[in-house]
Amino acid sequence: MRDELPKAYDPAAIEEHWAEYWVSESLFHATSLDQSPTQGNFTMLLPPPNVTGRLHMGHMLNQTEMDILARWHRMRGDRTLWVPGTDHAGIATQMMVERQLASERTSRHKLGREAFLERVWKWKEQYGGAILDQMKRLGASVDWSREYFTMDAGLSRAVREAFVRLHEQGLIYRGAYIVNWCPDCQTAISDLEVIHEEQLGKLYTIPYGIVGSNESLLVATTRPETMFGDVAVAVHPIDERYRHLQGASVRVPFINREIPIVADPWVSPEFGTGAVKITPAHDPNDYAVGQRHKLQSINIMDETAHLNDIAGPFAGLDRFEARKRIVAELEDQPGYSVKEHSHAVGKCDRSKTVVEPRLSTQWFIKIQPLAEKAIAAVDQGHIRFTPEQYRKTYDEWMRNIHDWCISRQLWWGHRIPAWHCAACDKVTVARETPEACQHCNSKALSQETDVLDTWFSSGLLPISVFGWPDQTSDLAAFYPTELLVTGFDILFFWVARMIMFGCHFMLDVPMPDGSARTLKDAVPFREVYIHALVRDAERQKMSKTKGNVIDPIEIVKRYGTDAVRFTLATMASPGTDIAFSEARTEGYRAFANKIWNAARFLFMQRERVFAGGGGMMLGSIDLATVDRNEAVLLTHPANPDAPKQANEVDESHLEDRWILSRLYATAATVNSALEAYRFDEAAHAIYQFFWGDLCDWYLELVKLRTETESQQDGRLSFVLFNNIFESSLRMLSPFMPFITEEIWHAFYNGHPPARSIALMPYPVSAQQEVDEGSEAQMAQLQSMIVSIRAARKDAGVPERESVPVLLRTDDASVFQQNLATIQRLARVTTLEVVAQLPDGLAHRATPAFDVAVVYEKPVDTKAERERLSKELAKLHKEKENSDRQLGNESFLAKAPAPVVEGIRRRNAELATLIERTRTALDGLPAA
């Protein structure tokens, strides 16, 4: 409990405490046994960061958005569950540990598989999951009791089950195909893990000697070093240049192996020389040609992409070194030529090594049957994408999908549950280690050494974290999850795979009531929200190599988590990347400071107001009791379940009706914005309300009233302020959980109605509760005050001096009723209503009134003339526009009545404004 908040807001002093509190109090734990939710379920999975990961801005954006939604839903009464965990990240983690081994002058091969894995586990225990600690520091309201790791026993069991089932269903097969091979990681990788880069390379034209002739066939290639694996040269069947050569043979340079010339329509005659060397073991196209022509495949490289013995004189060389030497030796040959050629080169996403297409035996998922359900699920609207455009991206990818290579030649990961039989050479796939070969009963079994692609296990997460394949109560309660929030970079890697697996496996799981599950309830989530990429302030992609990575923890240390979260929220408008700017974060730290100080004001006033007559000291006020006693507790929107009390607002005060209306309007805006994932709109609305309405206006008027009104009235107005402030804190809480928690506890003097503000109801309100009349009147009043202030500046009145003001208006009632407000906020002595304003005074005109400030010093005539002339020109221009519109027959005929009416009214206003401004201008003394 704090009696007094320090003068300056210092996030570092409060955030750590609450971060720990939320975890130690298990505030965000949710179980299937929880009371049936009043609103509904809200379940999300955290996209599991790699165990090797450090938090970056993308994570922070992702977590901020998810946390805002989670906290918001929780406060709205939904049973809210957000499940955290980490991914074992096969290649990434193995590389990390291998690097460590290398520094110790050893290697995984020296250690052996078992010792190596032990080492990785040890590494994981020691260094892994640092990212989750960072998440805790950021206040993510996840259920830590459910934290998982993708290689936990339960999740591993789900992986084996899924693999075996798919195999039983004939959807997993093993075979030799061309795969993407990374010579650095020394494993196969999937199509998705290959990144294409446009590169300026060379196209070599190489003469292949024609058998039985002195002539050569010129063959164009970008990869001369693969020539030792050539098994044919292909030309287009109707290419006139080569028709006579079809059926002939050529000799591979250096090794002189004779290979046939075949005709295949795949060859494009326009490209290169129209003759293509066919290397089935090292190119997917060539492999297809080879299949069609029943050609053999000759592998000429080892796992590290060094040429093997088949390459004759070049054996043992690295592929690129071999290319150089080969080209050097060919240079003098007649017919040889080189030209520059731009083409896409595939690189390994992880190691950035150029991928080598390689013929090897791998495990694949026959993806078509899975994709069909996944396409249907989205087509039928069971999964909704936001922004919607990603639906198309997803659909296109899904329809052009290739079989998924799921085996990896790594050690770290889920080992494929298949056993090779030494006796019959067949494979036994089983959930648990089999006793004997299921084909020949031999006991000479050895487990497959390959592990599964990391994404195989993460694709299963929505079902495996809830206990699948068992039909658990969690699975019944929380599946399908409501929402997935993620970046588009893992749309295919992860989102698509979850949809495929979810739809495939969950269709077999009956609904909680025993009925059959349809696609609608087999989907892993009902909504996918795809967020933008976080870039640096110059819109550059953040990357380690560029050195422009912004470490969120660093920024958080400097500005506070709340400010960073708010920055990300305000900038998270859909479709655009976020250029993260520290200047903005600074601005939102100022916002936090503003809130902090508004709270300080509140606490100080509380003391002042209640210390007098009531005898209630700050340290002993039970605000809840006060509220009841005064019968002004703002039960709505604070507590949606309780009825609104009729006498909660003293109707005689315009600003009371107005600020309530503003609160309702803001709550309505925030709720509907969050409904649509418009974090920016929601955050802006709160910002505007808190700063622009509550602090700039209402708070100033509370000052006035507590100083001047009777004590009873002062108390009433003050209690309203209290309640509005408390509601505002709750409204802000999902966005800035730390500062709101801190102030909220201080607000209740250590006797809060709940353990956390995060467990309180969220303000709700319908748009119809907005009091438009009060808002319009207040707008008039504000306009009056702003006009007087401006005129004061023109007249050169010192800030602190009060002056008489003359007012010309048709209806002065609002101004007269709120005279004290005007006098206070615009520093006015008397406000006299006159029929006509005298010439030569600093003056402002609005459609509803004109004001002039009476001050002895003459106005700066030149400046005033300039300002008025400029103003007049603007008004004239606008008037011309509206005149033109009103003179247009078809506009009057076709435009809707309210629009015409609006322009008419404005036109009339303009006429008055022009006249008054003209008068004021003419009234200025000659220069």
Added chain:
RNA sequence: AGGCGCGUAGCUCAGUUGGUUAGAGCGCUACCUUGACACGGUAGAGGUCAGGAGUUCGAGUCUCCUCGUGCCUACCA
């Protein structure tokens, strides 16, 4: 090669179904250290909405073209 997006104030971005005067934050200018807050207050300046054409009574918003820019997908050697 296909597909998607972006171009609005000096900077970073909003602007939902076409409709009255295009907004915000930061920055900038001037004044103000007033008992919540200088991480503040008050008042300002600043935009031919990339360019062109079209549809319409009316276009930042819809259509087409041009220019600039970013991204995703792809097996032409």
